[in-house]
Amino acid sequence: MKKHLLFALLVGSSTAFAQSFTPTRPIELVVHTGPGGGSDVLARAMVIMLEKEKLLPVRAQVANKPGGGGVVAAAYLAEKKGETHTIGIFTGVWLTNPLTSNEAKVSLKDLTPIARLLLEPAVIAVKADAPYKTLADFVNAAKQKPGELKQSGGSITSRDNVVRQQLQKATGTRWQFISFPGGGERIAALLGGHVNMMVIEPNEAGEHIRAGNMRVLAQVNETRLSAFPNVPTLKEAGFNVTPVPQVRGVVAPPGIPRENVAYWEGVFSKLSQTESWKKYVADNQFENAYQGAAELTKFYEEFTGQMRGILQEAGVKTVR
Amino acid sequence: MEILSGLMQGFAVALQPMNLLWCFVGVVLGTVIGVMPGLGPPATIAMLLPLTFLMNPAAAMIMLAGIYYGAKYGGSTTSILLNVPGESASVATCIDGYQMARNGRAGAALGIAAIASFIAGTVGVLGLMLIAPPLARMSLAFSSPEYFALMALGLAMVVLLGGDSMVKALLATLVGLWLAGIGTDLFSQTSRFTFGRMELLSGIDFVVVAIGVFAIGEVLANMHERGGAPAIAVPKGLRNLLPTRQDLKDSRFAFANGSLVGFFIGVLPGAGSTIASFISYGIEKAVSRHPEKFGQGVVEGVAAPEGANNAETGGALIPMLTLGIPGSSTTAVLLAALVLWGFKPGPLFIPENPAMFWGLVASMYLGNVMLLVLNLPLVPVFAQVLRAPTYVLYPLVLGISVVGVYSTSSSLFDVWLLAGFGLGGYLMRKLDYPSAPLILGLVLGGAMERALRQSLMMSDGSLSILVARPVSAVMLSLALLILLVPLFGKFNAWRLKALK
Amino acid sequence: MKRLSADFWSGLALGGLGAYIIVTASRWEYLGQDGPGPGFFPLWYGIAMSALSLLLVVSSFSKSGKVDWSDAPRALATWAAFAAMCAAFKLIGFLPAFALLTFFIVAVMYRRPLVVAATVSVALAAGFYVLFPLALGVKLP
Numbered sequence: 001m002k003k004h005l006l007f008a009l010l011v012g013s014s015t016a017f018a019q020s021f022t023p024t025r026p027i028e029l030v031v032h033t034g035p036g037g038g039s040d041v042l043a044r045a046m047v048i049m050l051e052k053e054k055l056l057p058v059r060a061q062v063a064n065k066p067g068g069g070g071v072v073a074a075a076y077l078a079e080k081k082g083e084t085h086t087i088g089i090f091t092g093v094w095l096t097n098p099l100t101s102n103e104a105k106v107s108l109k110d111l112t113p114i115a116r117l118l119l120e121p122a123v124i125a126v127k128a129d130a131p132y133k134t135l136a137d138f139v140n141a142a143k144q145k146p147g148e149l150k151q152s153g154g155s156i157t158s159r160d161n162v163v164r165q166q167l168q169k170a171t172g173t174r175w176q177f178i179s180f181p182g183g184g185e186r187i188a189a190l191l192g193g194h195v196n197m198m199v200i201e202p203n204e205a206g207e208h209i210r211a212g213n214m215r216v217l218a219q220v221n222e223t224r225l226s227a228f229p230n231v232p233t234l235k236e237a238g239f240n241v242t243p244v245p246q247v248r249g250v251v252a253p254p255g256i257p258r259e260n261v262a263y264w265e266g267v268f269s270k271l272s273q274t275e276s277w278k279k280y281v282a283d284n285q286f287e288n289a290y291q292g293a294a295e296l297t298k299f300y301e302e303f304t305g306q307m308r309g310i311l312q313e314a315g316v317k318t319v320r
Numbered sequence: 321m322e323i324l325s326g327l328m329q330g331f332a333v334a335l336q337p338m339n340l341l342w343c344f345v346g347v348v349l350g351t352v353i354g355v356m357p358g359l360g361p362p363a364t365i366a367m368l369l370p371l372t373f374l375m376n377p378a379a380a381m382i383m384l385a386g387i388y389y390g391a392k393y394g395g396s397t398t399s400i401l402l403n404v405p406g407e408s409a410s411v412a413t414c415i416d417g418y419q420m421a422r423n424g425r426a427g428a429a430l431g432i433a434a435i436a437s438f439i440a441g442t443v444g445v446l447g448l449m450l451i452a453p454p455l456a457r458m459s460l461a462f463s464s465p466e467y468f469a470l471m472a473l474g475l476a477m478v479v480l481l482g483g484d485s486m487v488k489a490l491l492a493t494l495v496g497l498w499l500a501g502i503g504t505d506l507f508s509q510t511s512r513f514t515f516g517r518m519e520l521l522s523g524i525d526f527v528v529v530a531i532g533v534f535a536i537g538e539v540l541a542n543m544h545e546r547g548g549a550p551a552i553a554v555p556k557g558l559r560n561l562l563p564t565r566q567d568l569k570d571s572r573f574a575f576a577n578g579s580l581v582g583f584f585i586g587v588l589p590g591a592g593s594t595i596a597s598f599i600s601y602g603i604e605k606a607v608s609r610h611p612e613k614f615g616q617g618v619v620e621g622v623a624a625p626e627g628a629n630n631a632e633t634g635g636a637l638i639p640m641l642t643l644g645i646p647g648s649s650t651t652a653v654l655l656a657a658l659v660l661w662g663f664k665p666g667p668l669f670i671p672e673n674p675a676m677f678w679g680l681v682a683s684m685y686l687g688n689v690m691l692l693v694l695n696l697p698l699v700p701v702f703a704q705v706l707r708a709p710t711y712v713l714y715p716l717v718l719g720i721s722v723v724g725v726y727s728t729s730s731s732l733f734d735v736w737l738l739a740g741f742g743l744g745g746y747l748m749r750k751l752d753y754p755s756a757p758l759i760l761g762l763v764l765g766g767a768m769e770r771a772l773r774q775s776l777m778m779s780d781g782s783l784s785i786l787v788a789r790p791v792s793a794v795m796l797s798l799a800l801l802i803l804l805v806p807l808f809g810k811f812n813a814w815r816l817k818a819l820k
Numbered sequence: 821m822k823r824l825s826a827d828f829w830s831g832l833a834l835g836g837l838g839a840y841i842i843v844t845a846s847r848w849e850y851l852g853q854d855g856p857g858p859g860f861f862p863l864w865y866g867i868a869m870s871a872l873s874l875l876l877v878v879s880s881f882s883k884s885g886k887v888d889w890s891d892a893p894r895a896l897a898t899w900a901a902f903a904a905m906c907a908a909f910k911l912i913g914f915l916p917a918f919a920l921l922t923f924f925i926v927a928v929m930y931r932r933p934l935v936v937a938a939t940v941s942v943a944l945a946a947g948f949y950v951l952f953p954l955a956l957g958v959k960l961p
Contacts, residue, residue, distance in 0.1 A: 034362065034363070034649065035362045035363045035365070035366030035367070035649075035653055036362050036365075036366055036649060036650075036652040036653030036655075036656050037652075040366060040656075041656040041659075041660065044366065044369050044370065044660075045660060047370070048370055048373065062366075063730075064363075064730075065730070066522065066729070067518070067519060067521060067522045067729070067731070068504070068518050068519075068521030068522050069504065069521070069522065071518045071521055072518060072519065072521075072522075072731075075518060100509050101504070101509070101511060101521070102511065102516070103511060103514065103516065103517070103518040103521055104518070105518075147780070148780070150777070150778060155506055155507070155509055156507060156508060156509050157509055176777055176780075178774050178777045178778065179506050179507045179770075179774070180770075180774070181506055181770065182589070182590075182646070182652075183645075183646075184589045184639065184645035184646045184647065184652075185589055185590055185645075187643070187644075187645055188459075188460055188462075188463075188589050188639075188643075188645055189463060189464075191460050191643070192460035192461055192462070192463055193460075194463040194464070194778060195778075203659075203664075204644070206664070206666075207644055207664050207665065207666025207667060207668060207669075208644075208666060208667060210666070210667075210668055211666060211667030211668050213667060283659075283662070284659075316508075316509065317510075
């Protein structure tokens with residue numbers, strides 16, 4: 001009798017292990033911005049696409065956890081240890097916050113990486129009536145008046161400034177960086193002639209170029225974007241600078257079982273191959289750059305190391 | 321005339337039954353959202369996005385816009401009745417609105433708020449329709465030095481809101497500035513005054529402070545009444561529940577003031593409806609023949625800020641539609657919606673989508689009318705809320721405050737902050753520190769510091785940039801004047817006393 | 821010796837805050853390479869705060885206003901109840917905690933009969949339940 005029981009137990013538990021994970025209640029999709037912010041919009045679009053392509057048997061709901069530029073959302077995920085029905089969208093700031101902020105105790109290493117989904121390229125733009133036709137023109141002008149030209153951008157740790165730091169180091173020039181809290185204000189500063197240059201997302205620039213207000217000098221990317229066939233990349237323009245990518249991907253709480261991770265990887269790998277996703281990526285001029293969990297972990301290590309070096313050179317205090 | 325033909329086209333779109341329906345849905349939803357403290361248009365619009373995919377984009381835009389300006393109508397309700405600001409833009413309305421309610425004139429306050437909102441909202445749409453592109457271009461000339469001067473002008477209004485003790489008013493403002501500075505410094509990413517708590521990294525939400533100091537502080541301060549009878553007398557009779565002809569006459573300037581100030585400040589991407597409502601309030605008090613009555617329940621003190629925050633909607637849509645630049649959190653979500661639907665907001669949006677633009681404009685006229693028709697009859701209904709005994713009303717206020725704060729951030733930490741600020745509000749009342757300057761300092765502090773630092777970066781460290789540019793020079797001189805004139809008056813009084 | 825007035829104490833408290841701000845701000849960068857640093861603004865308003873607090877303290881000696889603290893026990897008790905409610909959210913959630921607070925206010929603060937207190941508590945809590953999670957989908961603590 002006991003032997004039968006033992007046998008049944010063994011069979012039962014092995015079946016449980018062989019069983020793959022399927023969600024049974026609504027999924028919580030955590031984002032670190034409020035409604036309307038970058039990650040929030042992506043998440044909502046994602047939810048719509050997941051439903052349309054029938055990739056999930058349950059509903060997915062966006063949970064806004066704003067605060068500290070990602071710190072609150074990361075901490076929230078870390079607290080949900082072992083929770084199989086919660087995932088979050090991470091962006092570059094999740095990777096840089098732990099480097100500069102004491103309060104940002106949760107890094108990607110403390111969570112479960114799932115997948116990298118997108119890369120966001122950028123372009124370098126000036127006002128249409130500016131005297132610079134190429135990036136070299138701008139750099140030369142900066143050489144002649146060190147510290148006088150101005151660039152509008154986000155915070156000191158943002159990609160805008162990283163590009164600036166890399167260019168300054170590669171060319172031995174210097175120009176000012178003025179932070180504005182919102183994309184709208186940065187563009188207004190450029191169009192109003194208060195700053196000379198900015199690093200801007202391609203689709204934002206697109207409309208202003210069509211209207212004749214802006215000119216793009218170079219692309220911050222490895223390869224040329226389809227929307228800008230005539231604009232050189234940084235390397236092509238003669239600047240020995242490897243663009244630091246701006247990423248978005250999916251991450252999960254720590255301590256979840258392997259089948260859970262495999263399930264999520266499967267869902268997002270399939271998503272990145274669907275037509276609706278590809279269309280979304282093309283419309284927003286992103287780059288579809290799927291990487292699974294293992295590669296993402298490697299990418300994270302490289303990226304963090306690179307960023308640490310760049311930030312230290314920029315004079316930003318790094319705490320980790 | 322191009323505008324006329326555009327408008328015709330717009331009304332043709334807006335008057336279609338489906339679009340009318342969605343407009344109505346939008347404004348009703350907006351009003352409800354506005355009444356509820358904390359829950360705001362950005363979150364609501366974001367939640368409705370999946371639904372909008374099933375709709376025709378014009379109808380969806382009409383509805384979402386209806387939520388946007390509808391919320392401004394509703395925001396004044398809890399401000400006036402319960403001293404709980406429904407939205408950050410409604411804080412200025414609390415100052416005189418709540419006092420009017422305490423004086424038994426809740427109905428008049430609510431009514432004037434609705435009327436001012438209607439007039440200003442319509443003016444805002446008119447502005448959007450007539451001068452959007454040139455105004456957008458002009459607004460680009462506005463940059464950090466001008467923003468700093470504008471904020472300085474707003475802060476100078478402190479003097480007008482001060483009350484008896486200038487020292488205490490200034491101290492309250494400084495505390496507000498300090499609270500505004502809590503968080504991560506934008507430029508250097510240094511954490512300031514965060515006491516190691518990550519919840520403070522993005523600073524203290526203004527709504528938490530406002531609801532804490534105003535609403536909870538008020539409840540605590542009124543605990544001495546053991547009676548429990550309605551604290552506020554609600555007069556019987558419909559005539560007493562609506563604004564009188566005298567009220568309307570008194571508010572004439574406030575209507576104009578609110579509309580213009582709100583609209584022009586709304587156009588600026590960096591300034592929002594809160595600043596607009598405070599500046600409008602300040603101007604109204606400055607030109608009034610009885611400034612000392614402000615703060616005790618004057619009808620212009622409600623009409624001006626309410627008008628300003630409604631006209632701001634029309635203004636904020638201008639940079640959004642003509643340049644693709646969001647001017648506020650709500651316009652940011654609306655922009656995201658446009659992108660999701662496949663549009664490309666930017667300078668070419670209006671020329672390439674005339675039906676959408678004019679349909680929106682026409683629907684806004686209709687929406688404002690709908691809101692007036694909806695809100696005015698509801699005024700007597702809402703005023704009855706005050707009939708409830710205080711022991712029902714006050715717990716209600718406490719509960720709504722918590723829900724309001726929690727719904728914006730889902731953070732228990734914020735609820736604790738609310739409790740803390742509630743106690744602070746009580747102490748301020750007891751010790752005679754005016755609370756409006758605190759709020760003003762909090763609202764303007766962050767933006768002012770950023771604008772100053774950006775200006776100095778632009779000028780390579782020279783302060784002269786602030787006076788070299790005409791617009792900022794004018795505003796700064798105005799601010800200086802506002803600050804000095806009362807001092808002058810006090811100096812004169814002191815001199816006269818000394819001579820006796 | 822004249823009794824120290826409330827203005828004196830609040831002035832002192834604010835002076836303390838001002839001093840704290842000055843000390844903390846002086847640890848940050850005042851003027852950086854690109855412009856004023858994070859310490860610039862706080863230092864100045866810290867100084868202003870300390871100066872004005874001093875003014876307040878000094879002027880408090882010549883003024884004679886008295887603050888009526890007679891309602892303080894009731895107000896503070898209510899606040900304590902509010903704080904207790906906030907603490908209880910994690911344990912029992914918003915609705916029961918709020919009902920308890922309401923009960924406290926009606927029965928203790930306003931000395932209404934227990935039946936009235938209970939009715940009001942349940943009615944308001946029910947109202948919140950219907951309005952927020954049910955009708956609007958707003959989460960309660």
